[in-house]
Amino acid sequence: MLEIKDLHASIEDKKILNGINLEVNAGEVHAIMGPNGSGKSTLASVIAGKEEFEIKKGSIALEGEDLEELDPEERAHKGIFLSFQYPVEIPGVSVTNFMKTAINASRKAKGLEDMPANQMLKLIREKSEMLEIDRKFLSRSLNEGFSGGEKKRNEIFQMAMLEPKLAILDETDSGLDIDALRIVANGVNKLRGKDNAIIVITHYQRLLEYIVPDFVHVLHDGKIVKSGTKELALELEEKGYDWIKQETVV
Amino acid sequence: MDLKDKLLSSFLAFENNVDLDHPVHEVRSEAIKNFEEKGFPSKKEEAWKYTSLNGIQKVDFSIFPKKENTLEYKDIKKYFLHEIDTYKIVFIDGVYSSYLSETTHDGVDVCLMSAALTKPQYKQVIDVYFNKVASKDESLTTLNTAFSKEGAYIYIPKNKVPKKPIQIVHLATGNEAALMLQPRNLVIVEENAEVQIIERHQSLTGNEVLTNSVTEIFAAKDANVDYYKVQNDENTASLIDNTYISQKDKSIVRVHTFSFGGKLTRNNLNFYQNGEYMDSVLKGVTILGEKQHVDHHTLVHHAQPNCESHQDYKGIFGEKSTGVFNGKIIVDKIAQKTNAFQQNNNVLISDKATINTKPQLEIFADDVKCSHGCTIGQLDEDALFYLQSRGIPKKEATALLMYAFANNVLESVRIPELKTRINKIIANKLGVRVGFEL
Numbered sequence: 001m002l003e004i005k006d007l008h009a010s011i012e013d014k015k016i017l018n019g020i021n022l023e024v025n026a027g028e029v030h031a032i033m034g035p036n037g038s039g040k041s042t043l044a045s046v047i048a049g050k051e052e053f054e055i056k057k058g059s060i061a062l063e064g065e066d067l068e069e070l071d072p073e074e075r076a077h078k079g080i081f082l083s084f085q086y087p088v089e090i091p092g093v094s095v096t097n098f099m100k101t102a103i104n105a106s107r108k109a110k111g112l113e114d115m116p117a118n119q120m121l122k123l124i125r126e127k128s129e130m131l132e133i134d135r136k137f138l139s140r141s142l143n144e145g146f147s148g149g150e151k152k153r154n155e156i157f158q159m160a161m162l163e164p165k166l167a168i169l170d171e172t173d174s175g176l177d178i179d180a181l182r183i184v185a186n187g188v189n190k191l192r193g194k195d196n197a198i199i200v201i202t203h204y205q206r207l208l209e210y211i212v213p214d215f216v217h218v219l220h221d222g223k224i225v226k227s228g229t230k231e232l233a234l235e236l237e238e239k240g241y242d243w244i245k246q247e248t249v250v
Numbered sequence: 251m252d253l254k255d256k257l258l259s260s261f262l263a264f265e266n267n268v269d270l271d272h273p274v275h276e277v278r279s280e281a282i283k284n285f286e287e288k289g290f291p292s293k294k295e296e297a298w299k300y301t302s303l304n305g306i307q308k309v310d311f312s313i314f315p316k317k318e319n320t321l322e323y324k325d326i327k328k329y330f331l332h333e334i335d336t337y338k339i340v341f342i343d344g345v346y347s348s349y350l351s352e353t354t355h356d357g358v359d360v361c362l363m364s365a366a367l368t369k370p371q372y373k374q375v376i377d378v379y380f381n382k383v384a385s386k387d388e389s390l391t392t393l394n395t396a397f398s399k400e401g402a403y404i405y406i407p408k409n410k411v412p413k414k415p416i417q418i419v420h421l422a423t424g425n426e427a428a429l430m431l432q433p434r435n436l437v438i439v440e441e442n443a444e445v446q447i448i449e450r451h452q453s454l455t456g457n458e459v460l461t462n463s464v465t466e467i468f469a470a471k472d473a474n475v476d477y478y479k480v481q482n483d484e485n486t487a488s489l490i491d492n493t494y495i496s497q498k499d500k501s502i503v504r505v506h507t508f509s510f511g512g513k514l515t516r517n518n519l520n521f522y523q524n525g526e527y528m529d530s531v532l533k534g535v536t537i538l539g540e541k542q543h544v545d546h547h548t549l550v551h552h553a554q555p556n557c558e559s560h561q562d563y564k565g566i567f568g569e570k571s572t573g574v575f576n577g578k579i580i581v582d583k584i585a586q587k588t589n590a591f592q593q594n595n596n597v598l599i600s601d602k603a604t605i606n607t608k609p610q611l612e613i614f615a616d617d618v619k620c621s622h623g624c625t626i627g628q629l630d631e632d633a634l635f636y637l638q639s640r641g642i643p644k645k646e647a648t649a650l651l652m653y654a655f656a657n658n659v660l661e662s663v664r665i666p667e668l669k670t671r672i673n674k675i676i677a678n679k680l681g682v683r684v685g686f687e688l
Contacts, residue, residue: 048639052631076641088636092654101650102640109641141654158640 001026001197002047002166007058009046016042018222019058024166027194031208031233032201034219035241040201041085043219044170047199048082049075062166077109079165079196083155083172090142095154096124098142099161106162127160131187148175156187167191168199173207185210205237218244253307253430254289257393258282260313264397274367274398277381281395288389300574300606301516301545306488309458311430313397315343319423321454323350326421329452333667336448337416339402343423344431346400350419358412363401363434375405379438383466383494383522391492391518394464398434401463406443408470415446415665422487424455435465439473439501446476446665453487465493469501471525476664479517481509482675485540488514499525506663508672509536509544510679520549523585526556534563535656535672537679538571538603545574552585555615561592564659566652566680567603578610579620586615592622597629597652629655649680656680 002024009017016039024030034040046053047060049072060067062078070078090098104114115123128138131153143151152172159167169188173181188211192198200211208216208230216232217224225244226232236244251259261282268275290307291298319342330338337360340350346362353361366372367380381398385391402418422429431451439445453459469475481489489512495503507517521530536544550559565573575594596605609622629651637647656676663669676682 048635050635071644072635072638073641073643073647076639082639084636084639088630088633090633090636090651090654092657093650098637098640101646102637102642105643105646106641162640 001063003061005059007046007060008056009042009053010056011042011053015056016053016222017046020222020224022217022224024197024199026165026197028215029192029198029200029211029213031213031216031230032199032219033203033216033233033236035245036203038219039222040219041170042222044082044168044199044201047168048072048080073105074109076162077106081159081162081164081167083152083159083167083169085171085174087143087151087155089144089146091144093142095138095140095142099124099158102158103161123161127157130160130190131157132183133157149177149180152176153180153184156184160187160191163191165196166199167196168201170201171203172200173202173204181207182210205233208233220244253309253311256311257313258286261396263314264399268399269368272368274376274380278396278398280386281392284387284392285389285396288387288392291389297547297576300572301514301543306460306514309428309460311428311458311460312426313430315345315426315429317425318345319343319425321347321350321421321423326452326454329419329421329450330417331415331448331665331668331671333671334414334665336414337412338419339416340419340421341400341433342421343425343429344400344420344433354412358407358410359403359405360412360416361403363403363436364399366403366436367399372403375438379436379466379468381466383468383496384464384492385494385520388492388518390462390490391464394432394434394462394492397432398464401434401436403435404437404445404447406439406445408440409442410440411444415448418447418449420451420461422453422457422459424453424457426457428458429460431459431461431463433461433463435463437465437467437475439467439469439475441470442472443470444474448478448480448665448668450480451483451487451489453484456484456486459487460490461488462490463492465491467493467495467503469495469497469503471499471501473498473501475501475503477503477505478663478665478668479505479507480672481507481512481515481544483512485511485513485542487512490516490518492518493520495521495530497521497523497525497528497530500527501525502529502531504531504533504662506659507534507546508675509534509538510675512542512544515544516547517545518547520551521559522551523553523557523559526554528557530557530559531662532559532561532563533659533662535659535676536563536565536567536573537656537676538566538573539568540571541569542571543573545576547574547576549578549580550590552579552581552588552590555584555586555588557585558589559591561594562659563594564656565594565596565605566599566656567596567605568599570600570602572603573605575605575607575624576610577608577622579612579622581613581615581618581620583614586617588615588618588620590618590620594624595655596626597655598626599648599652646682649682652680653677653682
């Protein structure tokens, strides 16, 4: 589904990604771990199409189609979703209206009519119940005054609404207490299927107890330095990132 | 003949139609002397540095309309907040239109300045309030004072609340090639009384209109006043709005200014706090395009302790439009425990649009909280990326963010139907999809 080949990316001439190779197939969950500053969030932003990052070399393709020339919204229409580490607060736009606008924009791009209001309401009800989101929450301004946990839950709610092919969860576990983590992870697990894929970016192994990955990759200095199965995450937790750094040096 | 000379000679004609023995005429005579001496302000004056009245002075304005004009309500309904029942004081080319208006004397006075300035039963109030807070040396204010004859007169006695909001609507028919209007409003809200007023100036054609308006508002102890200015006029209509507000203890006065149109708009909004524990709220949303120009000049004078003021002006400037925000706050030495907040945020969406923003703080007390912030910028790139990453195209995402930015100011609008109306105007201006209810 996603194919990243020898990807080099920079921001303001500062190299952040230095030759990433990654292949993610439909039905798979990949975890990307690594110390702070290793390039995890940059990789997520580059896949989603953030303009500040410049691709110097290599390619990213979704289902065989090169993404480099596509705007973020076009990538979203193709089925890419990024759950933000720091969701942006947008006062004056309610969660519900934001979702309506987003869903209808995607439908328009596919040549479909707006989703009928009753169908939209039903979908919102269904997905908000799945994530145990209070109805009152949906009429509040997007992310404004939300707690860390509410923001993350709202991100996964958006993911559930948009049903992406490829979801990238950037540090979705940060700022979550254990109950919120369980709710969010359950939501994500319900969205797992044979036709979609998920990339989980995390610093800690904790989230991976709930969202069990098929593959684990370790990122260091903008490169994947080690790949393995879920056991690798446990090993990392035990030995710490210094172990990887030392191994890389050797 | 330039406009100043024309106005001075018109004053003689004006005197033929008013009672020269009335004490108000002494005020007028003093005022015209001041205007004669000062004339129109020029760009050399600091307060007019960014707003030029040169163009206006070259236009051959009619000072008095040649004939009375009429309009059908159905043709102009859209300029009224018609969704709710309101009192209406309506003027066509500066002349009162009784059939479009709905005035009252039922417990409160919602009527005409011309009546208040001539009839004996209003004399006592006029003596106490008329021209008492308006400037006696600012030239455009004195020009208006000299010609003061018609406008809205609103008197709310102690503990009274009018049954419904009041709309003051000025319509210009375009039957004159160029018309100058000088409405004069007086609003008195006595102790513990309340009022909500919506004011609009609307030109109906592309003919030139210049309005030089003065409004005096007196809010007594515990009074609560909401004043909404809807400025969405044609590109050939200019407005100089001079509003003076005198507040007493524990009163709250909120003025919202919605500037979406017009050729040149100057808002001189002056708050004088003469008491304790009061709140002055000044809010503005400005969305301009083409070569439109809006200049907000605010003054809040804190003269007593324990008072607050809140200013929040947001502006979005496209094409070749220009904006000015000059916010002056004076805190007198005795006005301890003052909380004065001022915020002016602007977004420029075109390379050719400009904004000049300047806070002016003169603080003589030492125990005060004053904050001010001016920003001029583009939209938040992170917010834009966030919306785009959810599939919302850049253009629509930009509009949505601007909408959210401007919309924030509407929270304090206390007439829901007006809020909805302003929401829709903002959405239309920014190209946010119609039916996008927030």
